[in-house]
Amino acid sequence: MSTRRQAGPSARARLHRFDLKGAPYLYVTPFFALFGVFGLLPLAYTALLSTTAWSPRQPGSEDASVGLGNYADLLSDTNFHTALVNTFGIGLLSTVPQLLLALGIAHLLNYRLRGRLFFRMGVLVPYITSIAAAALIFNQIFARDFGLLNWLLQPFTGGTPIDWRASTLASWFAVSVMVTWHWTGYNALIYLAAMQTIPYELYESAAIDGASRWRQFWHITIPSLRPTIIFTVIVSTIGALQLFAEPYLFDTTQNNNGGSERQFQTAVLYLYQQFWANGRYGYGAAIAWTLFLITVVIALVNFLLARRIRSAE
């Protein structure tokens, strides 16, 4: 564009230099401008908000500074503690089986298969299904009265249906099943991609040394996959901390309590409840910022652990 303009040689050279130096910044500007306004600014604003008692139901509360009062309240807010425990519990119950299953499935997909595309597409169907739709389908499956699972379990439960929403453990299990169903195939494909970069000679020489398939899996496949595994652990952990749609929809009254005793109310569901149902902007912001800090700490721990493992080798 600029080169076509008729200008003196020096002006043209200047244009050219500007093009070389300036164009890259121009190209990354749309991303950073929008990210700045809708990503960074709200994050900073959350921190600011969290020091106020702002509620749209109380005019003028916008400027009512409470310092770190909201955070102090969080420390003694047993509902928040319950929500954190639920989040970690469900997170553990969903992340661990999900990644282990994904490893196994990836291993199977890595064999030479007929109908490779069929199997890969099959395991990815849950990922294409929206979380909301999946949660609603599983709601029927986990229904106390006339749910599909309780029908299958009849021979074992002696006719007393399990109320999957009533107890802590049962509800954690049900929500974890939804999460696991949605993400396992996706993670399997990520592991599969990494497995395919492992040179076959490694397996060959191991086989010559008499290592069994199982030993090959443990001593070649898993170590080669370590960076990928760490990556998926970080991503799944962060995802688990954000869990919202499944527990929100699992209670069909959608009253945001996550069960009568808040047994499956997650942290983000609690944040949503404080913000949306109770109109507590300041308090909600304090929850959000606390969750953000927890996320950063967990990501850092993951990262440092990964580094430690690598340097130990």
Place this chain on the structure above:
Amino acid sequence: MTITQSPPEPVVRGDRPAPVRRRTRGAGRAGWLTYSALAAVVLFSVFPLYWSIVVSSRDQSAIGRYPPPLVPGGNLWDNLAAAFEQGNFGTALTNSVIVAGTITVSVVFTSTLAGFAFAKLDFRGRNGLFTLVVATMLVPPQLSIIPLYIMVTQWFGWANDLRGVIVPTLVSAFGVFFMRQYLTSAIPGELIEAGRADGASTFRIYRSIVLPIARPGAAVLGLLTFIMYWNDLFWPLILLNAQNPTVQVAIANTASGIEVDYSLVLAGTVIATFPMLIVFLLLGRHIIGGIMQGAVKG
């Protein structure tokens, strides 16, 4: 992060795996045990969708008894029509197409542009800025929800307005990352230098050299983005009311209440799910390729 340090892998395109490559693939040929295990996995993956068809093709009384029906009945169209009416799915589908479509176009455009700069142009602060992009991917957007709501509704006046759903998500850090990885390996550096030697401006190079090569990667990014925002619930749920929903908000709304009519609720999920399933059936190969490609770099 491990992501940035891994060397760029060659882009795997359809025709590349030569016979030699096939022999380097994983463990040997699959036995019947492998096939049965995989078949079981696929069955588990697909069953809930099958179940949604069974339930939504029955009337409520058939669902509310044991033993439950295990094959589809004859009420599918009636239930779909009823759910469509009650759940405002006409508006919802239109809204979802607009929202996911606009976001996709914008994400693909901005990501290709920024990805090109990060992959192929030299500039001061490039590595620092790219690290920022990667770090951004780890910041969960849910946590900024309150200020975002204040900004969108009070500053811009977009309560219950599709613009409020669209504008905050017009760019994606994942998109920039994805396009950068793709373009790094897809475009030979000599091609850019040759363009420069011919006196082409950076934009000219972008338009005539980079864009044609970027197209397959951009298409996959577009698919992944469209699916992601078609399926998004949290932010539209906050911003949009029941009269003006996206499909995910619509199905969430049909499911609330003490007494839930599952045949209608699951008819709603069928309406919300099947457009994406059709896309997946037609383009699944590319979606899988995109996920696996992004992963090898990860």
